[in-house]
Amino acid sequence: MSGMSFSSLVIIVGGLVGGILAYIGQKRQGRKVKPGLYNLLNKKLESSFKKFILPNRLIESSVVFREQILSKIIAFSSQRALVKLGCGGWGCSYLCENKIKVVLKIPKGFETLIETGEIPTIPQKLMDRIIEVAFAVSKLDHPHILRLLGFSRSVPLLVYEFADGGSLWWQLGQGWSPSLEYVLLIGVQLADALRYIHSRGLVHGDIKPSNVFIVNGVVKLGDFSGLVKLLSETSSLSRMTYTPGFRAPEQVYSNLRREARRRGFENRIDVYQLGNLLLFLLTGKTVDGEDAIDENVIREAVRGLDKPIADVIVKLMKPKPWERISSEEAVKELYRLYVKYSGKE
Numbered sequence: 001m002s003g004m005s006f007s008s009l010v011i012i013v014g015g016l017v018g019g020i021l022a023y024i025g026q027k028r029q030g031r032k033v034k035p036g037l038y039n040l041l042n043k044k045l046e047s048s049f050k051k052f053i054l055p056n057r058l059i060e061s062s063v064v065f066r067e068q069i070l071s072k073i074i075a076f077s078s079q080r081a082l083v084k085l086g087c088g089g090w091g092c093s094y095l096c097e098n099k100i101k102v103v104l105k106i107p108k109g110f111e112t113l114i115e116t117g118e119i120p121t122i123p124q125k126l127m128d129r130i131i132e133v134a135f136a137v138s139k140l141d142h143p144h145i146l147r148l149l150g151f152s153r154s155v156p157l158l159v160y161e162f163a164d165g166g167s168l169w170w171q172l173g174q175g176w177s178p179s180l181e182y183v184l185l186i187g188v189q190l191a192d193a194l195r196y197i198h199s200r201g202l203v204h205g206d207i208k209p210s211n212v213f214i215v216n217g218v219v220k221l222g223d224f225s226g227l228v229k230l231l232s233e234t235s236s237l238s239r240m241t242y243t244p245g246f247r248a249p250e251q252v253y254s255n256l257r258r259e260a261r262r263r264g265f266e267n268r269i270d271v272y273q274l275g276n277l278l279l280f281l282l283t284g285k286t287v288d289g290e291d292a293i294d295e296n297v298i299r300e301a302v303r304g305l306d307k308p309i310a311d312v313i314v315k316l317m318k319p320k321p322w323e324r325i326s327s328e329e330a331v332k333e334l335y336r337l338y339v340k341y342s343g344k345e
Contacts, residue, residue, distance in 0.1 A: 037335055041143055041192055045182055046217025050174045052166035055085065082114075088210065089243070090225040091158075101162035102149060110156055122156060130156050136202060137224045144193040146213050146222030160222065165214025168281075172209060180309075183281045184338040186212075186219050190274055191334055193221045194327035198267045207273035208246040209280065246280075248272035249289040249319050260321040268321035271330055275316025282309070293319050312337060 085093040087108060094104045094114050104114060107126065112118040134151035150159040165171065168186075178186070190212065197204060204224060211223040248269045250256040260266055276286045279301060287301050298317050302310035312333045318324040325333065 036339075037188075037192075037331070040185065040188055040335065040338065043185060043189075044217035045185065045214075045219065048176070048178065048182055049165045049171055049214050049217060050176060052164055052170065052214075055083065084115075088223070089206075090223065093160075095162060101164075103160045103162050105158040105160060107156050113155060113157065119155065126156060127153075130158070133224055134158055140197065140200075142193050142196045143218065144189045144220050145196070146215070146220040148224075161215060163213035163215050163220070163222070165217065167210050167214070168212045168219070169209035171214065178281055180282070181338070181342045183278060184309075184334055184341060186281070187274065187278050187334040188331060188338055189219055190221055190277070191327055191330040194267075194270045194274060195331055198270070198327050203267045204270050204273075205251075206243055206246075207270055207277055208243050209277065212277070245286045245288050246273050246276050247289040248321070249292050250321055252289040253293065256319075256321065263322050265321040265324075267327070268324045271324050271327055272317050272321075274327075274330065275313050278316070279313055287317065292317060295319055308337060308340065 083095045085095055085103065087093070091105050091107045092111055092114075094106075096102050096104055106113055107130070110120055110122070112120055131151070131153055134148060137148045138151065140148075146163065147161040148158060149161060151157065190207070194204070204221065206223065206225070207221070211221065213220050213222045249272070250260045250269060260268065272289070272292075280286050282305060283301070285301055287298055291297050295314070295318065298314055298319075299310075302313050305313070315325045315333065316330060
């Protein structure tokens with residue numbers, strides 16, 4: 001994609017922000033689930049989380065440029081409203097604040113888009129992929145999925161709601177130590193988010209503590225950069241982003257990947273990774289897909305946990321995708337455990 005003028009970027013981002021404000025004002029539709037589960041899906045863990053501390057990382061650019069960005073692009077008044085939160089595996093994030101806080105996210109290598117106002121040449125293939133993912137994520141409406149508030153079709157720019165509690169990874173780094181009840185609650189909420197995206201033919205593919213965010217005391221699954229749409233001629237699990245330590249066996253072994261796809265069990269990647277996340281929160285350990293080809297390795301990892309909990313994690317982390325429970329079954333199993341261990345039986 002050819003370069004773009006600064007004034008064009010002003011129009012693009014200005015339109016995004018206007019759309020965001022309108023979006024936030026819309027009434028969101030509820031979902032029909034049984035009352036007990038509905039209450040759990042709306043339960044906050046607010047008191048257990050630490051407040052996210054913003055890094056003192058204003059973008060390195062002139063005051064004049066910041067005024068251009070803040071007044072002309074985003075119409076935010078404070079010169080300190082644009083803060084670089086950091087960079088992850090896929091992209092870099094910037095906090096912008098005025099009446100609301102939003103996060104601008106761009107792919108790595110395109111930081112000049114935000115930091116200097118330069119519009120780089122953008123490969124069309126990259127833009128097509130970002131638009132494909134953003135379009136799919138923008139249609140998701142679930143209490144435990146981080147909201148994509150807007151995106152550009154001209155530059156690689158995504159706008160997300162701000163997670164005031166950071167990520168689970170950040171919380172753990174601050175000394176947060178979740179109780180068993182909280183781990184199971186997080187499991188139920190994330191499993192239902194997976195049930196929701198799987199029912200729409202989507203796979204996340206990279207579930208880990210740094211991709212689970214806290215918004216007003218509520219855990220939300222985010223960073224859908226590895227999203228894959230199933231049953232698409234252009235879909236391929238090889239396009240997924242994944243993280244060693246949390247990856248599923250079929251993300252390592254091509255024979256498992258091919259068989260899972262042939263049988264229609266591609267979305268079980270997320271189920272394995274959910275099990276690995278819960279294992280990590282409970283024990284501080286994970287079982288990478290390369291080692292998980294032997295179920296005994298998984299059983300050894302859960303040794304020391306109460307048998308009912310260990311049994312469910314084993315069901316989530318079966319080496320063969322088609323032997324794992326579905327995300328819908330995971331909701332039921334984890335909900336049953338939560339009721340049992342929270343004393344609400």
